[in-house]
Amino acid sequence: MNGIGRMIRAHRVLASMAGVAVLIVVIVGAALFQPWRLFTSSRVNEALPVAPPASTLAVKTDPRVLGSGNFQSQEHQTTGTAQLLELPDGTRVLRLDNLASSDGPDVKVWLSSLDAGGDWYKYRSGRYVDLGPIKATHGNQNYVIPSGVDLSGLSSVVLWCDRFSVAFGSAQLV
Numbered sequence: 001m002n003g004i005g006r007m008i009r010a011h012r013v014l015a016s017m018a019g020v021a022v023l024i025v026v027i028v029g030a031a032l033f034q035p036w037r038l039f040t041s042s043r044v045n046e047a048l049p050v051a052p053p054a055s056t057l058a059v060k061t062d063p064r065v066l067g068s069g070n071f072q073s074q075e076h077q078t079t080g081t082a083q084l085l086e087l088p089d090g091t092r093v094l095r096l097d098n099l100a101s102s103d104g105p106d107v108k109v110w111l112s113s114l115d116a117g118g119d120w121y122k123y124r125s126g127r128y129v130d131l132g133p134i135k136a137t138h139g140n141q142n143y144v145i146p147s148g149v150d151l152s153g154l155s156s157v158v159l160w161c162d163r164f165s166v167a168f169g170s171a172q173l174v
Helices: 003-010 012-033 035-039
Strands: 043-045 064-073 079-086 092-100 107-112 128-133 138-145 156-161 166-172
Touching: 003 012, 064 156, 079 166, 092 107, 128 138
Parallel strands: 043 138
Antiparallel strands: 064 079, 064 166, 079 092, 092 138, 107 128, 107 156, 156 166
């Protein structure tokens, strides 16, 4: 019999406790890091939002672009375009076009007062508006901005992983 087998037989309780501890570490690690998300992605293709005309005589107009920018990678490879739009009825929408990013636990879409790029953990220290969880890792998606939100000073869009306080990617709105 080898030395490890003899040691386990001699210290069965200790070996059992070590086995339980390893199992707990694996379960907690899997719950926190969700490593299977490295191999998953999702796609959505929402149409560009349009507001209905105020009357049947009104002419439908295109949304007004308040700002736009290209995503740059931070903690994860991220590409696509962000557009801040105002519909003819005054509704404001954040539009993400051709987004491609990674899946992750608790990823949210934020408007931020901090410049895009640089340190990928900095965004929580600035002013931000959480527009909700990301709808998909790939595709075209829309996020309605609540009517009471003051957009002044919000100059970037951030894909933020709330669990680990890191930015997957960001886009400067100009």
